[in-house]
Structures are given as C-alpha cells and as structure tokens.
Amino acid sequence: MIDTLAEFVEELRAVGIPVSMVEALDAAEALRVADMGSPEALRAALGATMIKSARHYPAFEAAFEIFFGARAFPDEGGVEGDVVASVTPAGAEAGGGGGETADVLMAAIVEALATGDDEALRRLVAQAVELLAGMEPGRPVGGRYYLYRVMRRLDADRLLASLAAAMVGGGPEHDALGGVLLDARARRALERLRDELRAEILRRLVVDRGAAPVARTLRRPLVEDIDLMHATRLEIEELERAVGPLARKLATRLANRRKHGAEGRLDVRRTIRRSLAHGGTLIDPRFRPPRRSKPELVVLCDVSGSMATFARFTMQLTYAIGNEFSRVRSFAFIDGLDEVTGFFDTRSGFHDALERMNREADLVRTDGHSDYGAALGEFVARYPGVVTPRSTVIVTGDARNNYRASGVEDLAWIADRARALFWLNPEASRYWDTGDSIMSLYAEVCDGVDQVRTLRQLEAFVERVALPTARPPGVRNPRSVLT
Amino acid sequence: MQTAIAFDDPSDVATRLAAVGYLPDAAIAQVVFLADRLDKPILAEGPAGVGKTALALALAEATGRRLVRLQCYEGLDEAKALYEWDYHKQLLRLQADEGGRWDDLEGDIFSESFLLSRPLLEAIRSPEPVVLLIDEVDRVEVETEALLLEILDAFQVTIPELGTIEATTRPLVVLTSNNTRELSEALKRRCLYLHIGYPTIEREKEILLRRIPDLPDVLGTRIAETVATIRELRVRKAPSVSESIDWARTLLALGIDELDGAATEATLNVLLKYQSDIDQAIKDLPLSQP
Numbered sequence: 001m002i003d004t005l006a007e008f009v010e011e012l013r014a015v016g017i018p019v020s021m022v023e024a025l026d027a028a029e030a031l032r033v034a035d036m037g038s039p040e041a042l043r044a045a046l047g048a049t050m051i052k053s054a055r056h057y058p059a060f061e062a063a064f065e066i067f068f069g070a071r072a073f074p075d076e077g078g079v080e081g082d083v084v085a086s087v088t089p090a091g092a093e094a095g096g097g098g099g100e101t102a103d104v105l106m107a108a109i110v111e112a113l114a115t116g117d118d119e120a121l122r123r124l125v126a127q128a129v130e131l132l133a134g135m136e137p138g139r140p141v142g143g144r145y146y147l148y149r150v151m152r153r154l155d156a157d158r159l160l161a162s163l164a165a166a167m168v169g170g171g172p173e174h175d176a177l178g179g180v181l182l183d184a185r186a187r188r189a190l191e192r193l194r195d196e197l198r199a200e201i202l203r204r205l206v207v208d209r210g211a212a213p214v215a216r217t218l219r220r221p222l223v224e225d226i227d228l229m230h231a232t233r234l235e236i237e238e239l240e241r242a243v244g245p246l247a248r249k250l251a252t253r254l255a256n257r258r259k260h261g262a263e264g265r266l267d268v269r270r271t272i273r274r275s276l277a278h279g280g281t282l283i284d285p286r287f288r289p290p291r292r293s294k295p296e297l298v299v300l301c302d303v304s305g306s307m308a309t310f311a312r313f314t315m316q317l318t319y320a321i322g323n324e325f326s327r328v329r330s331f332a333f334i335d336g337l338d339e340v341t342g343f344f345d346t347r348s349g350f351h352d353a354l355e356r357m358n359r360e361a362d363l364v365r366t367d368g369h370s371d372y373g374a375a376l377g378e379f380v381a382r383y384p385g386v387v388t389p390r391s392t393v394i395v396t397g398d399a400r401n402n403y404r405a406s407g408v409e410d411l412a413w414i415a416d417r418a419r420a421l422f423w424l425n426p427e428a429s430r431y432w433d434t435g436d437s438i439m440s441l442y443a444e445v446c447d448g449v450d451q452v453r454t455l456r457q458l459e460a461f462v463e464r465v466a467l468p469t470a471r472p473p474g475v476r477n478p479r480s481v482l483t
Numbered sequence: 484m485q486t487a488i489a490f491d492d493p494s495d496v497a498t499r500l501a502a503v504g505y506l507p508d509a510a511i512a513q514v515v516f517l518a519d520r521l522d523k524p525i526l527a528e529g530p531a532g533v534g535k536t537a538l539a540l541a542l543a544e545a546t547g548r549r550l551v552r553l554q555c556y557e558g559l560d561e562a563k564a565l566y567e568w569d570y571h572k573q574l575l576r577l578q579a580d581e582g583g584r585w586d587d588l589e590g591d592i593f594s595e596s597f598l599l600s601r602p603l604l605e606a607i608r609s610p611e612p613v614v615l616l617i618d619e620v621d622r623v624e625v626e627t628e629a630l631l632l633e634i635l636d637a638f639q640v641t642i643p644e645l646g647t648i649e650a651t652t653r654p655l656v657v658l659t660s661n662n663t664r665e666l667s668e669a670l671k672r673r674c675l676y677l678h679i680g681y682p683t684i685e686r687e688k689e690i691l692l693r694r695i696p697d698l699p700d701v702l703g704t705r706i707a708e709t710v711a712t713i714r715e716l717r718v719r720k721a722p723s724v725s726e727s728i729d730w731a732r733t734l735l736a737l738g739i740d741e742l743d744g745a746a747t748e749a750t751l752n753v754l755l756k757y758q759s760d761i762d763q764a765i766k767d768l769p770l771s772q773p
Contacts, residue, residue, distance in 0.1 A: 176744055
C-alpha cells in the first residue's frame, strides 16, 4: 500500500498539485489508523490529507480512480452469473452479431439502474465492456474511444428513453415540470452508467498496463494551467467557476490598501471621553479609522475573433470584479470601441450580458479586424474623463494590429493620467513583436506587460497589483517591462 | 496533555451525528474520524449553506462537549482572538497599592488573573475537551491567519509576559471557509481538508425528512429533485441546503402537498434570492404552463 501511495503522490505532483512531504506523511498516517474498507473511505482519507483546494479535486479523483479504483472490487475478474449467456441461448454469438447482445444488455442495464441494484449494474457493466468495447491489450490509450464504442452499441438515446419510461412513478409527473425532473433523473442515471463504464474500462487498462503509465496517458492540465486561448468548452466552464475567487482577490487588493494595524489620526474627542473612566488619565488613545482610498478600475478588452476565447474569459473576470467592486468601467473594442459596463451590471447573469454585448455594443466600424489605433483614439475622444489619477487601467489583447496605425500616443496619454496602466497579453511572449504584433511599442508606456495564458499567470499578476506604489503627483511612471 | 478520543470509527461518527440531526456522507464521517485520531483541525470549505458550521455544532452536541466559537471578520486581531490584558483591572491594582515595589507589582499584574481569555485561549485552557469552531476564516487578512498557526499545530499559545500556555486537553477544531479567497499554504498544510458540496438528491431528501418529520416522502423527493435541477441552471446564487429546508417548511405551512409548476413558481422566492435568478428559473423551467 505504501508503495502505491508513493507512486500516487508522485503522479499528483506530476499533474501539478503541490503535495508537501508533511502532507504525504499525514496520508500514510491516516492509512494506518483508519479502516479503508471502502473506496469512499480511502478517497476521503487521501483527499483530506493531501488535497487542499477544491480546484484540485477533479485531478485528484481521476488519479485516484486509476491508482486505487482497481482495488475496489477485488473479487471481480471472471464474468460469472452471465446475464447474456443465461438469456440468449448458447451459441448466440457473443462477439460478432452484436445487435442482439446489446439489446439484452441494455434491457438488463435499464432495469438495474431503475431499481438501483448496484450489484447487478456492476456485473452488467463488466459484461458490456467485455463484449462491446473490443479492447486491445497493450495499446497506450486512455479508453475514451472504448467508452464511445460501448455507448454507441448500447445506443444512448434509446437508453435514455427507456430509462425515463422505467422511472415513471415517484411524484406527480403529469405536469410539465414533472417531465423535466423525470428527464433529469434519467440523464443522471445515464451519467451514472457512463461513470461505471469508464471506471470498468480504466480498471482493465490498469490491469493491462499498470497504473502509472495509464495515469500518464490520461493526465490533463489543472484549471490554473489551462491555456486560455485554446480552452475547450468544458474547460471554459471549469475556468468560469475558478474565476470568482480570483476576481474578489483582485478587487480587495485594489481597494484595500490599508495596512493591517495601521490606524489613522488620533481622535481627540473619543480619547478624552475614554479617559473619564480612568480619572482623566489618557491611557487609552483612540484613533480615527483610516481613510480608504477609492480606486477605480478601467478595463479595455480586445474582443475580436482571434481573441474570442480569451475575451470571453476577460469579460467573465470583469463581470466578477464588477460584482465585488462598484467602480469598474469596462470597454470592449475590435476596430471600434464602446462602453459595456452597463451590460455587465450585477443584476443580469453573465451569459445574458455577453449576448447583449454581442448584439448591442457598437464594436465594428469597418471590417471587424482589430485596430488598436482606432480603438484607443476613440477611447480618448469619447471618454476623456474616465481615466483619473485614481484609476488602474488594464488593457487585454494580443497587440496584433493588422499593420495599422498603433495609436501609441493615445495610450501614452492614458498612462499619464492613470495611477497605473497594465497590459495583459494572452500570447506567448516569444511571439510578441513577430508579424503584426507591436507589443514592445505599447510596452514602453505601460507600467507592466504580462503574459497571461493561464489562470496561474493571472494570479501572479494579481499578486503584484497588490503592491501598488503611490506615485508622487507630477512624477511620470517608471517604465518597466515585466515579462 | 490528555488525549480524549471521541469516536471509535467512521460509522460511529455517522451514527452519533445522525442522532443529533446531522446526516454526514461517507467523506465527512471519515474526515471527522481522522481529525479525532490524528489530532488535526478540519478545514471545511464549500458554498454557503451546505452545513459547514452545522457540522461543528453537531459535533459538539454529539460528543457532549462545549462549543467555543470564534467568528472571523476583517480586522480581527490578537486581542479579540487570543487574549487581552485587563487594563482597567491592572490600573486599579496599581492605584490600590501605590507604595508597593515595582517588581512585586509587575509580577502581579501580569499574572493569569489579569488575563482576559478570548476564544482561542479559552479553548485550550478549558479543563474538559471542547469543540473549537473558527468560522469563516477566509474573512480575516492573510497576516491574521498567522495568529492561528501556533494553536492549530501545537495546541499552545505563547504570551510574552507569561510564557507558553499548553492545552490541557485537545480540542476538536473545525475551521470553515466560504472560499472567497485562497487560504495560505501554511494554514492548509496543518489541516485536514474537507470539501462539503451540495448533497446528492438522495441525501438531500434524507436531510429534509430528518429535519421536517411531517414532510410527505413524495414531496421530499420532488423538492430535492427540483432544487438539484435549479442548481444546474446558470444562477448567481444556487439554493443552499438550508434554503431548500426553508422551502419545504414554506410549502408545508401553505398546505401544498402536490408541488406543480404553478406552486413552484409562486414560492420560488424562498429558494432564490436574486430577481435575475428567479427570472432565469422561470425562463428555463416549464412552470406555469399546464
């Protein structure tokens, strides 16, 4: 067990989950004292001792499934109590003429799911994989294709329909809402089946090739390492969940410049009041609460086609900040620029806001390709009052200007008026200044230019914004390019 | 220091928590058991209203221990969390004995009788073991977290004038966090991490039936399923377990025992607290149509 644990810890670290020495020892200690009779108990023990962030749980669970899932049902292996064999007459070909086999299995699976017979379900799933997946030993695959093959043979749509039919009865289903709930119940059952199949396929892969190699094949980046430019739909959903806490952090960092313990000026009136309790001795000085600065955030987002995925993410971030922090003004641009603050107010959901922005905001002037020069010019012309010495301005975009005028003098104008100007570029820094990218031209007037391809890099940026340096009035920014 | 073991095994945890009205899932029971055995604090994280604080309350009740609670907030400091010297009393002592030698006085006024215990110190000074709840730890600043480290890892508090006060008994410590910010690595490393999410439909129904014994079984299923479906919608604030309990109570009070679309729509404001969320649910669920 300890060997497996060591391998498991190594895998977690390889995925990017920080597991310290102490935590690994805690896990070993937990294994010693607790009864690990069930996979849930084992998972809880390992998770509690080594995984300290909800964000890392999906990766942990995937790895757990590989390393310890196979141990969960040690009594299995041979397929006994063969449902198919007992139902179909002997000689009804198990491998080739699949239609019938699949039908019999499907009926039995629906029955097991509808009645909640876990034991039967597990047996049936093992059989389904055996007969329908066509697994080939030794191939370095992750099993997704096998799952697809089984599900295709079982026919997911038909399965869903018969599941719904089998589940009627359990509430007033005659109304429309009841129908929706019934569908949801059937979908959950189907999801359950998919999970069981996945686990079974995984188990066989592990038996075939060993846990560590399978884990390597299946390794996926953590949320904080997902490439924001090329995230899949599923990954975007994961990112959206992770963005809330980060936005809150950015908002508090910007707003809360009060050092802990630092207090404001002496409050003479209250100090004297307090002294009355001690016969006039001024023993208990009182201070006024420190004045909080009220910084503002101005966000300019490139939302052109090439930036679609990243723009979606930055808008999500802006929206989340808006929820925390009232002084945000957001602008979107392609080759025209428009204020979008109103769409992202807190009363509407993010997805409605995004839709409204795409429909109503006036972002395209000519051809719909990015034109930073035009956009910056428009910002300075139409919204000159937005940027004040209290504003932090963040521009997000790849600085690919389609060989048009840069408008860098407008950016410099903004930089002069703002407290700080940051540029977040989702492109890898080695591609900056190649082709039509004019990043270093803009960098000259920015307080900082950051490559932000992942949540982790964004977090690093937020940490740095945390230390705003008050600039004496009239002194220009020290220009520095951070990578 | 005496170590009092509170639970025999995870199933003992589950039964005894269930007996006081808290239904833990397998993971919660296991982590509580480990926390008791390994003498480690539990850090419970998860969305609001899934029963993180309730876990600590239930633990206190199930073990018959006193609950010591530290509610965290922005600006919490040592004087509110650990201990404070009783200035007024010290001052009176000095005035009462003006001719005394300073050395005697100093030893006197910095002794335990002039110490005001705040929750953390109180928890470790207690002669019988307690349950210490440090609620919403994510609300304090990162710097303040450091205050907690000594107590979480060695169950002791160091007071410069007095020395180190060690725990006479090990408290069972539960920290809760709504995950509004990442807690520091140092804090997380010292804790067992327990993520409490929304319960499965079956467990939520069980919770409902346990908390509201009058609730008809069918209605319980229907409520649990509807709430689960609403949580999957894109709402800003998903309904919590406590809100679904409130909803069930409301429905009972209104005498609704068959929950159709119209009744759901009429009472949706118990479940969802933003108008935009209510609109969203009405849009996405077939409520008023027959």
